[in-house]
Amino acid sequence: MKxxxxxxxxxxxxxxxxxxxxxxxxxxxxLDTEDKYIKFAKLKEVAPYLSMYPISxxxxxxxx
Numbered sequence: 001m002k003x004x005x006x007x008x009x010x011x012x013x014x015x016x017x018x019x020x021x022x023x024x025x026x027x028x029x030x031l032d033t034e035d036k037y038i039k040f041a042k043l044k045e046v047a048p049y050l051s052m053y054p055i056s057x058x059x060x061x062x063x064x
Contacts, residue, residue: 005033006054007046029058 011027028046030038 002032002036002038004030004038004049004053005035006031006056007041007050008056008058010040010058012057012060 008029008031009025009027010029012023012025015022015024017024025043028041028043030041030046032038
C-alpha cells in the first residue's frame, strides 16, 4: 500500500456565501510520497486528514 504524501486541490471555485468570499473545493487528489497519483477523494473522506498532510492548489485555467 502506498503511503500518502500530500493532498492537491484540483477543482475549486471562489463564491460569495452569506456575503463573504469563500473557496469551494470540488475535487481533491491524493498523492504518494513521490508525488505520484493514488486516487481522487471526496472532501468528506479526507476532511479528518487535512491538518496531517501538506495541501496544495493546482493552477486552474480561467475561461473568458
